[in-house]
Amino acid sequence: GNSVTQMEGPVTLSEEAFLTINCTYTATGYPSLFWYVQYPGEGLQLLLKATKADDKGSNKGFEATYRKETTSFHLEKGSVQVSDSAVYFCALSDRSSASKIIFGSGTRLSIRP
Amino acid sequence: GAVVSQHPSWVICKSGTSVKIECRSLDFQATTMFWYRQFPKQSLMLMATSNEGSKATYEQGVEKDKFLINHASLTLSTLTVTSAHPEDSSFYICSASETGGNAYNSPLHFGNGTRLTVT
Numbered sequence: 001g002n003s004v005t006q007m008e009g010p011v012t013l014s015e016e017a018f019l020t021i022n023c024t025y026t027a028t029g030y031p032s033l034f035w036y037v038q039y040p041g042e043g044l045q046l047l048l049k050a051t052k053a054d055d056k057g058s059n060k061g062f063e064a065t066y067r068k069e070t071t072s073f074h075l076e077k078g079s080v081q082v083s084d085s086a087v088y089f090c091a092l093s094d095r096s097s098a099s100k101i102i103f104g105s106g107t108r109l110s111i112r113p
Numbered sequence: 114g115a116v117v118s119q120h121p122s123w124v125i126c127k128s129g130t131s132v133k134i135e136c137r138s139l140d141f142q143a144t145t146m147f148w149y150r151q152f153p154k155q156s157l158m159l160m161a162t163s164n165e166g167s168k169a170t171y172e173q174g175v176e177k178d179k180f181l182i183n184h185a186s187l188t189l190s191t192l193t194v195t196s197a198h199p200e201d202s203s204f205y206i207c208s209a210s211e212t213g214g215n216a217y218n219s220p221l222h223f224g225n226g227t228r229l230t231v232t
Contacts, residue, residue: 004156036223043117044206044223089157100147101208101221105156 002027006090006104013080014112021075021107023064023090031092033057033066033073034101038087047075047088082111115141117209119224126197126231134192134227136207142187143209147221148180151204160205163190197231204228 006023013019025033035047035057048057053068062077073090090104116139126132136146144165149157161182162170169182179201181193190209194201206226 041225043119043225044208046221100159100162102159103149103157 002031002092002094002102004090004092004102004104006088006107008105009087009108010110011107012110012112015082016079017111019075019077019080019084019109021088021090021109023073023075023104025071025073025090025092027071027092027094029094030068031094033064034091034093035062035064035073035075036089036091036103038089038106040086044089080109080111082113085109085111115139115211115222117207117222117224119207119227121227122225123228124230126229128198128231129196131193131195132197132229134194134205134207134229136190136192136209136224138188138209138222141209141211141222143190143211144187146184146190146207146209148182148190148192149206149208151206151226157206160192165190194229197229199231202229202231 003026032051034049036044037047038044048059050057050066053066056065064073064075087106087108089106091101093101118137118139120135124132146163148160150160151157159172160175163182163184165184165187171177184190204226208221208223210221
């Protein structure tokens with residue numbers, strides 16, 4: 001079945017550091033890929049998405065590229081801020097059930113001032 | 114933007130009692146809502162898909178008689194944990210997409226979750 005694997009946290013970085021959170025997936029067919037973010041005390045929000053191979057999703061300085069050859073969708077940001085501290089979830093949805101989303105385990109990110 | 118309200122945000126109940134969790138779409142209609150469960154340090158596990166006006170579709174391994182789902186209107190779905198036991202303690206999250214949308218053209222909107230503790 002479909003699944004998502006992402007790096008375990010917590011990840012602690014200093015402000016302005018480079019961020020990478022790894023995510024790989026297993027899926028039949030051609031899923032869409034997502035990154036969701038959960039800020040403290042809030043619900044999940046869509047951060048970015050990519051719907052086909054080689055697409056790059058981007059938002060708020062974060063980027064992720066849909067790599068079919070490596071079945072990956074790693075999240076990157078060139079310079080993190082304290083306000084980026086949150087839990088990040090990699091996820092996929094299958095075209096056969098477009099609103100049914102499978103999540104990774106989440107990665108907690110903490111940024112030190 | 115679209116808001117999903119989930120209530121209560123936390124609840125403590127005694128073993129053997131039932132607990133109802135509500136999920137409301139506040140400014141949009143949602144034909145389909147989803148219920149997730151999250152264990153500590155684990156991913157969100159999809160429990161069931163709630164369809165307005167029809168029976169919910171449960172994922173494999175989820176007891177439908179234990180987790181009763183009702184989706185009586187386009188803006189409200191409820192999850193009732195019946196005869197709760199300590200192992201049902203968890204974080205429950207609902208989500209919804211706008212009617213006619215899907216994950217490609219209409220992102221899911223999530224509630225803030227409900228922390229259930231069964232003593």
